[in-house]
Amino acid sequence: MNDPSINPFATRYTRPGELPYLLPDGLTIAKLVDRLKQQHWRGAIVGPHGSGKSSLLAACREEFLKRERILSEYSLHNHERTLANLFTNARSWNDRTLVIVDGYEQLSWRSTLQLAFLVRIRRAGLVVTVHAPTNLPTWYETVPSAELAEQVAKLAIHRALVDPQATQEKLDRETIHAAYHGDGNIRETLFRLYDIWRAKQS
Template structure:
């Protein structure tokens, strides 16, 4: 049995992993974002690293002088709250970029309000499970290559390739769920 602070798949270690590109790079992603007038979507299924990419993108935009305004929605909270509206009201300059995590949780009417409220902002970047609300900045897909790279950082001695493939298939490429299972296994000493 592994103590939580020794578990290689503990939250702090997993969240510290940098975003992993498959066929892209930061310079190309930032160039594409400029071509899209800083209005774009990070698209992909659950557990692909959309939020990680959004956070890292925010940092890179801050380094370029942008002011980031971050909103997050959930299935339990799919509406603009007064504090969300206040954030949107602040984001009215060309250096302001609004970043919305889990934008697909917003209904059509709320999405229209967001688009209207951000029309003067210098950018709007969202995460979503499906394309459509904004042009895609990047479309993520499940990748064994990414899983192998991340496992190599967390546990270089991870078992055989067959086990990695079985995990990948069982969780349909959802890396977050794979790491949860591996955390539980290590916690139980399996």
């Protein structure tokens, strides 16, 4: 029996990198990174808000390092329009560098041009996350669904090692699907399930 006070949807169990990334049957992280290599290490992860783009990047990180990529990572929040220390960082880029920009669509047009220029002259790779196709080739498209949200929720429960019997009493399939259909955002679904789980604890 596990601690009944544990909430499996707490951030420590669900943040990017904590859960295995769920790919379609037959596709693995290694195969996905092979695809990026074939695209000369240039590609975009495309998908709506909360569909797992950041989680996929986190899942690929170890494989990038296995391929001897040197990572230069940026994560944009709150409408940031520029990349901090871009020109300084770019001095060390080379053909083994993989520049990663999570939230690429937030950049100003000037910043995207600067980034493209620096990547080109340094012969670096570039991976971005965006909500719609961009000038980079699409590397992977995230497609959220209620069924995927259910799978992710079950993984979070397993990650937290919550007692299965208690889980069934507190959180059934219909509850998970109802939480997802609030807006089709898996990240927000997990936030809602956190509140639902906490309420059922009281």
